[in-house]
Amino acid sequence: MKISLDKNYYFNSIESKWQSFWEKENTFAANNTVENKPKFYCLEMFPYPSGRIHMGHVRNYAIGDAVARFKRLKGFNVLHPIGFDSFGLPAENAAIKNKTNPALWTKNNIDYMVSQLKELGFSYDWKRLVVTSDSAYYKWEQLFFLEMFKKGLAYRKISNVNWCDSCHTTLANEQVEDGKCWRCGSNATIKNMEQWFFKITDYAEELLNDLNGLKGWPDKVKTMQKNWIGKSSGLSLFFKIEGTDNCDEIEIFTTRPDTIFGATFIAMSPFHPLAKKLIINQEKISELEIMIHNSLISKDITEKEGFFTGSYAINPFTGNKIPVYIANFVLIDYGTGAIMSVPAHDLRDYEFAQKYGIEIKKVIKQSVEGKDDEIPFLLSGILINSKEFNGLFSEEAKEKISLYAEKMGIGKKVINYRLKDWGISRQRYWGCPIPVVYCEKCGIVPLNEEDLPLLLPDDVAFTGEGVSPLKKLESFVSVKCPKCGGNAKRETDTMDTFVESSWYFLRYTLLDRGKNIPFEGEDASYWMPVDQYIGGVEHAVMHLLYARFFVKALRDLGYFKLNEPFKNLLTQGMVVKNGAKMSKSKGNIVDPDGLIKKFGADTVRLFVLFAAPPEKDLEWNDSGVEGASRFINKFYKTVIAGYELLEDEGDILITEDKILKSDINHNIKEIIYKLGIIISKTETEMEGRYHFNTIISSSMELINEFNDFITLKSFKEGVLSKADQYLIKYFLNSVVLMLSPFIPHVCSELFEILNGSFLENESWPKIIDTGYVPKNCNIAVQINGKMRDLIVADINSDEFAVIEIALNSAKIKKYIEDKSLIKKTIYVKNKLLSIII
RNA sequence: GCGAGAGUGGCGGAAUUGGUAUACGCACUGGACUUAGAAUCCAGCGGGGCAACCCAUGGGGGUUCAACUCCCCCCUUUCGCACCA
Numbered sequence: 001m002k003i004s005l006d007k008n009y010y011f012n013s014i015e016s017k018w019q020s021f022w023e024k025e026n027t028f029a030a031n032n033t034v035e036n037k038p039k040f041y042c043l044e045m046f047p048y049p050s051g052r053i054h055m056g057h058v059r060n061y062a063i064g065d066a067v068a069r070f071k072r073l074k075g076f077n078v079l080h081p082i083g084f085d086s087f088g089l090p091a092e093n094a095a096i097k098n099k100t101n102p103a104l105w106t107k108n109n110i111d112y113m114v115s116q117l118k119e120l121g122f123s124y125d126w127k128r129l130v131v132t133s134d135s136a137y138y139k140w141e142q143l144f145f146l147e148m149f150k151k152g153l154a155y156r157k158i159s160n161v162n163w164c165d166s167c168h169t170t171l172a173n174e175q176v177e178d179g180k181c182w183r184c185g186s187n188a189t190i191k192n193m194e195q196w197f198f199k200i201t202d203y204a205e206e207l208l209n210d211l212n213g214l215k216g217w218p219d220k221v222k223t224m225q226k227n228w229i230g231k232s233s234g235l236s237l238f239f240k241i242e243g244t245d246n247c248d249e250i251e252i253f254t255t256r257p258d259t260i261f262g263a264t265f266i267a268m269s270p271f272h273p274l275a276k277k278l279i280i281n282q283e284k285i286s287e288l289e290i291m292i293h294n295s296l297i298s299k300d301i302t303e304k305e306g307f308f309t310g311s312y313a314i315n316p317f318t319g320n321k322i323p324v325y326i327a328n329f330v331l332i333d334y335g336t337g338a339i340m341s342v343p344a345h346d347l348r349d350y351e352f353a354q355k356y357g358i359e360i361k362k363v364i365k366q367s368v369e370g371k372d373d374e375i376p377f378l379l380s381g382i383l384i385n386s387k388e389f390n391g392l393f394s395e396e397a398k399e400k401i402s403l404y405a406e407k408m409g410i411g412k413k414v415i416n417y418r419l420k421d422w423g424i425s426r427q428r429y430w431g432c433p434i435p436v437v438y439c440e441k442c443g444i445v446p447l448n449e450e451d452l453p454l455l456l457p458d459d460v461a462f463t464g465e466g467v468s469p470l471k472k473l474e475s476f477v478s479v480k481c482p483k484c485g486g487n488a489k490r491e492t493d494t495m496d497t498f499v500e501s502s503w504y505f506l507r508y509t510l511l512d513r514g515k516n517i518p519f520e521g522e523d524a525s526y527w528m529p530v531d532q533y534i535g536g537v538e539h540a541v542m543h544l545l546y547a548r549f550f551v552k553a554l555r556d557l558g559y560f561k562l563n564e565p566f567k568n569l570l571t572q573g574m575v576v577k578n579g580a581k582m583s584k585s586k587g588n589i590v591d592p593d594g595l596i597k598k599f600g601a602d603t604v605r606l607f608v609l610f611a612a613p614p615e616k617d618l619e620w621n622d623s624g625v626e627g628a629s630r631f632i633n634k635f636y637k638t639v640i641a642g643y644e645l646l647e648d649e650g651d652i653l654i655t656e657d658k659i660l661k662s663d664i665n666h667n668i669k670e671i672i673y674k675l676g677i678i679i680s681k682t683e684t685e686m687e688g689r690y691h692f693n694t695i696i697s698s699s700m701e702l703i704n705e706f707n708d709f710i711t712l713k714s715f716k717e718g719v720l721s722k723a724d725q726y727l728i729k730y731f732l733n734s735v736v737l738m739l740s741p742f743i744p745h746v747c748s749e750l751f752e753i754l755n756g757s758f759l760e761n762e763s764w765p766k767i768i769d770t771g772y773v774p775k776n777c778n779i780a781v782q783i784n785g786k787m788r789d790l791i792v793a794d795i796n797s798d799e800f801a802v803i804e805i806a807l808n809s810a811k812i813k814k815y816i817e818d819k820s821l822i823k824k825t826i827y828v829k830n831k832l833l834s835i836i837i
Numbered sequence: 838g839c840g841a842g843a844g845u846g847g848c849g850g851a852a853u854u855g856g857u858a859u860a861c862g863c864a865c866u867g868g869a870c871u872u873a874g875a876a877u878c879c880a881g882c883g884g885g886g887c888a889a890c891c892c893a894u895g896g897g898g899g900u901u902c903a904a905c906u907c908c909c910c911c912c913u914u915u916c917g918c919a920c921c922a
Contacts, residue, residue, distance in 0.1 A: 252922085630862095694853095
């Protein structure tokens with residue numbers, strides 16, 4: 001018996017029915033290891049609980065959910081978790097503004113956002129939810145910190161760090177974009193402070209090399225990381241200072257040892273430890289101080305400036321005296337903080353030398369004869385004015401000069417990285433406390449592991465004034481030293497929130513949260529690496545680099561053997577409206593809540609998947625949403641109409657073998673054939689290209705076509721054989737299954753109507769061969785490369801037969817009166833005939 | 838400045854390997870149904886031309902029987918880095 005069905009599509013009741021079903025049944029809970037099923041870890045970057053889900057989230061999670069649901073149908077054991085990256089500044093700023101508590105603000109936001117995610121019907125394993133501001137989570141981060149500290153991977157140093165005055169905290173280098181704070185956009189300045197660092201530079205080479213193994217990552221992201229790491233090899237060379245007894249030397253770094261004979265001055269950063277000492281004229285000291293001051297205010301240097309120290313260095317290759325300058329454009333934290341300047345062959349040195357009238361000495365000429373070299377000449381060439389190295393090509397000279405320097409003990413080949421250690425101290429409250437104390441006697445003392453977690457105190461006043469509220473909390477700051485019991489002060493900085501997001505994907509693998517471990521090594525090894533990671537490209541050199549580092553560090557701490565966390569990465573584009581990123585200030589926000597209420601979750605999800613391929617930006621379009629809604633309505637009605645063609649009594653059970661022998665309606669055969677093509681096309685797309693828009697458009701065509709022929713009068717009046725009915729049901733089930741990763745609610749409903757059972761237990765449709773082969777095909781006929789006619793030929797016709805048909809066509813006859821005019825033909829089977837006359 | 842992408846109708850986009858450019862959707866136009874509207878359905882929809890045809894994938898060259906697709910030059914645009922020696 002058929003169950004009663006409604007011919008109209010009411011998304012409200014359908015969506016809430018299936019959402020509560022999934023919740024009650026724990027449909028998407030994943031077990032750690034399932035026999036006979038390969039694992040698939042599908043992960044989307046978790047959100048910051050800012051208050052509401054926005055369209056960018058909807059897009060990100062609709063993509064991930066499509067992948068997760070598809071892989072389930074394909075027989076994988078799928079882990080698809082969600083959580084909240086819940087430490088961070090907005091909570092604390094909101095607390096200051098609204099006189100509330102960050103924990104409370106965060107909790108309310110999470111509760112609301114969870115309800116939104118559930119209303120969108122995403123297939124998460126809710127039992128694995130991770131909230132990073134829970135002490136059960138950050139406890140382990142503190143443990144990792146202690147272990148890294150013991151290994152020297154976490155250390156404290158004084159250095160110039162980026163400071164955001166509006167956020168009242170320091171920032172890592174990766175978190176300064178274009179001289180501005182990544183979060184609030186205000187100008188970053190430089191402060192000389194003592195800070196905690198993670199020694200990511202220890203992993204620079206491995207982070208760089210392993211990019212090659214990340215075949216499933218976009219090249220763009222790999223290039224960005226490669227550039228960020230910025231490996232360069234060159235020579236470090238010592239210059240003696242004239243008039244001193246070799247105790248002071250200036251070490252410089254260069255990637256152009258071949259230009260050493262052209263080095264006519266030394267340029268030194270104002271922050272260089274020797275800077276003050278080398279200044280002979282004491283009046284210049286104030287100039288140095290002004291330069292230092294200016295450099296601290298802004299990283300931007302509008303004009304190269306400097307002055308002569310009065311000291312000279314000796315070029316070890318020429319033996320010449322060359323002046324030592326202090327120059328604002330020389331970076332203190334790259335290389336050695338001092339450079340040999342070769343104005344003839346470096347643009348920056350040239351500009352500086354021009355300005356200050358320093359000697360310019362040419363030592364490289366073009367290898368191409370007859371051309372006058374411009375100065376500065378920046379490319380490789382042939383050495384001149386370089387004594388015994390004259391006549392060598394740059395590449396060869398680099399090697400020989402480096403070897404010579406090493407032999408003479410005045411230099412060594414070195415590799416430099418642009419990447420700097422990750423500064424993780426933040427002078428704010430709402431973050432993971434750093435578990436160390438400063439003892440008057442013992443210095444820096446880590447907490448004992450059994451004293452973890454070091455809880456973030458909640459009896460704090462949020463005034464927004466002055467220093468971090470933790471610093472003002474006497475009960476938190478004053479402690480006894482864990483080592484000697486004497487008076488000590490607690491560290492009051494908290495960790496960068498990118499530390500939490502560096503390992504949350506491991507925490508998801510832990511099922512039993514009661515267990516006193518960060519994650520189960522075995523389970524992490526089973527699930528990791530993440531098979532498909534999906535998120536915004538803005539994290540290319542922040543989160544994605546930190547997480548790679550963190551996994552390698554945990555590996556070296558003995559947690560597992562994993563080298564890389566994310567096997568495949570999809571970076572989805574932004575959701576934009578009127579060409580601009582949605583933001584409150586631009587007033588172009590589209591709120592998902594209103595749309596879900598008006599059209600339903602399936603429609604919203606379908607639109608974000610259909611409107612553009614995932615890696616491109618998506619231009620929001622309200623009437624496009626209506627189009628998606630129209631399609632779902634039509635799809636629902638069509639499936640119901642198809643279902644009504646089937647007989648009332650019993651199931652139609654026919655083996656495939658019998659179908660082949662049966663007399664089947666031609667339309668049905670044809671559509672089953674097309675269905676097969678689309679099933680396989682969808683599978684291909686879902687292997688990694690994920691162009692959901694093309695999958696959906698083919699499905700639209702397929703459904704339109706099916707709808708067209710079942711509504712034909714002749715079809716309605718005809719008699720359907722058992723085999724016809726079997727195939728119609730197969731067709732309906734297949735399209736419902738095929739679209740279920742994108743529009744899961746309506747498909748679950750339709751599947752239940754069709755079969756009285758649940759879609760979640762099914763597998764991806766198999767392609768049925770009814771023996772149908774298209775009888776004929778359209779062949780494009782070109783004459784001299786121009787499209788002239790479209791002819792119909794039997795499928796798989798040979799070239800000769802196709803030429804005959806072509807020559808009989810009136811349009812072709814116009815061009816070719818006589819067969820003998822044909823010089824040449826090219827035939828692409830079933831597709832195209834190209835005739836040359 | 839350096840590096841990496843992108844440029845196709847009024848709009849979002851399709852053409853995965855060089856083989857019928859503009860699929861699918863939106864918008865628009867006309868029609869049906871309706872007292873009217875909404876919804877739905879049908880038809881049309883790159884430009885020019887009465888037509889035969891011609892022209893069109895940022896522009897200009899090239900390779901090829903055939904180019905959105907490959908090669909060279911240029912323009913525009915997005916993103917990343919920006920004195921990294």
